[in-house]
Amino acid sequence: MRLQNAWLLFGLLVRLGATTPFDESTLNKRATTFTNPILWEDYPDLDVFRIGDVFYYSSSTFAFSPGAPVLKSYDLVNWTPVSHSVPTLNFGNKYNLNSATDRAYVKGIWASTLRHRASDDQFYWIGCVESSKTFIWTSAGSNAVKNGGEVSTWDWKPKATLNKCYYDCGMLIDDDDTIYVAYGNSKIQVAQLNADGSAEVKSQQVYADPGGAYIEGSRMYKVKGFYYILVTQPASAEWVLKSKSPWGPYEKQILVQSISGPLPNAGYSHQGGIVNTKDDKWYYVAFMDSYPGGRIPVAAPITWTSDGWPQLVKDGSAWGKTYPMPVQTTKTVPPPVGTDNFEGSALSADWEWNHNPDTSKFKLLGGTGGIQLSTATITNDLFTARNTLTHRIIGPKSSGTFRIDISKMADGDRAGAVLFRDVAGYIGIHKSGSNAQLVYVNNLNLGDNWVTSATGTVAATGPALAAGTTDIWLQVRADITPAFSGTSAKRQTTFWYSTDGNKFTQLGTGLDMTNSYTFFTGYRFGLFNFATKALGGVVTIKSFTMQNI
Known part of the structure; x- marks a missing residue:
C-alpha cells in the first residue's frame, strides 16, 4: 500500500x-x-x-x-x-x-x-x-x-x-x-x-x-x-x-x-x-x-x-x-494513498481484520499478487462474519476501490465493499443459484451494547452479472470532513461499481454517516465475504486503491 x-x-x-x-x-x-x-x-x-x-x-x-x-x-x-x-x-x-x-x-x-x-x-x-x-x-x-x-x-x-x-x-x-x-x-x-x-x-x-x-x-x-x-x-x-x-x-x-x-x-x-x-x-x-x-x-x-x-x-x-517542519531530512516514508496488489507473503501493516481472523480461510497468492478470501462464517449478519478486512480512510474525502474476482462465489454467498462502523452500508454481490446480483445495502446497525439491531436492507439493485463474470470493481467514496461539533450535518458516502475499472456507476443513494463517538473507531473501508447457506465460496481481492477525491 x-x-x-x-x-x-x-x-x-x-x-x-x-x-x-x-x-x-x-x-x-x-x-x-x-x-x-x-x-x-x-x-x-x-x-x-x-x-x-x-x-x-x-x-x-x-x-x-x-x-x-x-x-x-x-x-x-x-x-x-x-x-x-x-x-x-x-x-x-x-x-x-x-x-x-x-x-x-x-x-x-x-x-x-x-x-x-x-x-x-x-x-x-x-x-x-x-x-x-x-x-x-x-x-x-x-x-x-x-x-x-x-x-x-x-x-x-x-x-x-x-x-x-x-x-x-x-x-x-x-x-x-x-x-x-x-x-x-x-x-x-x-x-x-x-x-x-x-x-x-x-x-x-x-x-x-x-x-x-x-x-x-x-x-x-x-x-x-x-x-x-x-x-x-x-x-x-x-x-x-x-x-x-x-x-x-x-x-x-x-x-x-x-x-x-x-x-x-x-x-x-x-x-x-x-x-x-x-x-x-x-x-x-x-x-x-x-x-x-x-x-x-x-x-x-x-x-x-x-x-x-x-x-x-x-x-x-x-x-x-x-x-x-520539525525535521528537515531527505528520508521519507510512502504516502497513504496508492494501490496495494497484495504481493508478498504477508499483508502490509495498513490492514486489520474486524476481529482475529480465521487464518485457514484466507491466503496470499504470491507471484503477481492477490488475496483469496474463503467464506469463514454462515450468517445473515455482516457484523458476525469473520475475516472482514478493513483499511482506514484518509480525509477529508477519499475513495477506496477493490478489484475482486467473484467467479468462485457459491450459492447464498455475499461479498462486497463496506463502509464499516456501527452504522454501515455496502455495495456487493449477492449470489443466488447461478445468478450474481449487484446490490446496495444500507441499514446495517449495531444497537445497545453493540448487539446487532439491523442486518441490512437492499436499497438498490444494479444489473445482474453475466455468467462467467470474473472481475468487478467496487468503490466507496467517503466524506469524513469533521461534523462532530458545531454542526448537525451528516457526511455522506456513495457506492459505485465498474465492470472495466475505468467507468464507474453509482448504485443507490448516499449513506448518511453517524457522527457519534461511542463506537470510538472511525469509519473504515472494508471487504467481506460470508455465506448464508454453506461454506466453500471464494473471492479474490486483486487490488485495493485509495486516493483523495
Whole structure:
C-alpha cells in the first residue's frame, strides 16, 4: 500500500527497509512547514517517542486485529504503519468473533503504551484490556539504537499477563533502566516493574485532583531531572504533572484547555504525548475528535519555562494550522494513498481484520499478487462474519476501490465493499443459484451494547452479472470532513461499481454517516465475504486503491 506515481520505487524500498536518501533534485524541494492534521486517519490514544532518526507512534485498535499499530516517521509529520505490537488478540475467545453473542466490538485495545529499552534491545508494549488484566508484548533483536532507530524486522511475542489493570497507561524507562508505568483514572498511580519487565514490584497513588476532576490517558517522561505525567481531562484539556521523584509529590499545570482549531467542526485537541527531535526541539502530539472519521493526530511545538513547565506554541489563542517542519531530512516514508496488489507473503501493516481472523480461510497468492478470501462464517449478519478486512480512510474525502474476482462465489454467498462502523452500508454481490446480483445495502446497525439491531436492507439493485463474470470493481467514496461539533450535518458516502475499472456507476443513494463517538473507531473501508447457506465460496481481492477525491 502507500505507493503512488513517482513514489513507487522509493516506497517499495522503504517497505523493504531501505533508507538511503534519494537524490533531492528528482523530487520537489522539501517542505519547510507542515499543515495540521499531520495524518488525516483514525489513530487515537497516541504514544510517541524517538530512537535516533526515527519517530515511532502507537495507537488504539479495540477489537480490530492485529492490534496496536506501530507507525514510523523521519520528520514527525509524514507517517506510515510498519508493524502491530499485538499480532493476535490473546485476550479471550470472544476476540475470535464466534457468534453474535460472543464477540468483542468496542472492547480490546484502548489507550496503551510503547517504548524501546536499549539495555535488552526490546520494544515493550503494555495495555490493559477490559479494565481487568494488563498484557505485555515484546519484540527483540532489532538493534534499533545501533541502526539509528531503524527496524528491519519485528518479532512480537507475548511476555506476561498481569492480573490488574494499568488503565490508560504510559511507560517510562528511567536513566537507571527501571521501568515505570503511570496509569489510572482520576487517581493516578505509578507502578515499578521488575528487572525484565514481566511483573510488578510496587505501585502507589501519586496524584488525584483536589477538585475531584476526572483525568486519564497517562503518559510518563523524564526531562532534565524532572518526572512528568501528562493526563487528559476528557475531552478538552491536557494537564502536566511534575515532580522530582517518580513517586511524587506532583504539581499540576494546564498545557491546553478548550483550545480551538485547527479544523472546524472537530473536537478540542487533547490526550497526547511529547517528543523531542535530535536537536532537542520539543513537540506535543495530540488527537482531535473528528467524527465521522475518528480521532486524528495534530502536532504543535512546545517551549519550556525556566522552572521546567512545557508551554504550547499557539497561533494567537488557537492551535496552529501550520508550523515549521520539525525535521528537515531527505528520508521519507510512502504516502497513504496508492494501490496495494497484495504481493508478498504477508499483508502490509495498513490492514486489520474486524476481529482475529480465521487464518485457514484466507491466503496470499504470491507471484503477481492477490488475496483469496474463503467464506469463514454462515450468517445473515455482516457484523458476525469473520475475516472482514478493513483499511482506514484518509480525509477529508477519499475513495477506496477493490478489484475482486467473484467467479468462485457459491450459492447464498455475499461479498462486497463496506463502509464499516456501527452504522454501515455496502455495495456487493449477492449470489443466488447461478445468478450474481449487484446490490446496495444500507441499514446495517449495531444497537445497545453493540448487539446487532439491523442486518441490512437492499436499497438498490444494479444489473445482474453475466455468467462467467470474473472481475468487478467496487468503490466507496467517503466524506469524513469533521461534523462532530458545531454542526448537525451528516457526511455522506456513495457506492459505485465498474465492470472495466475505468467507468464507474453509482448504485443507490448516499449513506448518511453517524457522527457519534461511542463506537470510538472511525469509519473504515472494508471487504467481506460470508455465506448464508454453506461454506466453500471464494473471492479474490486483486487490488485495493485509495486516493483523495
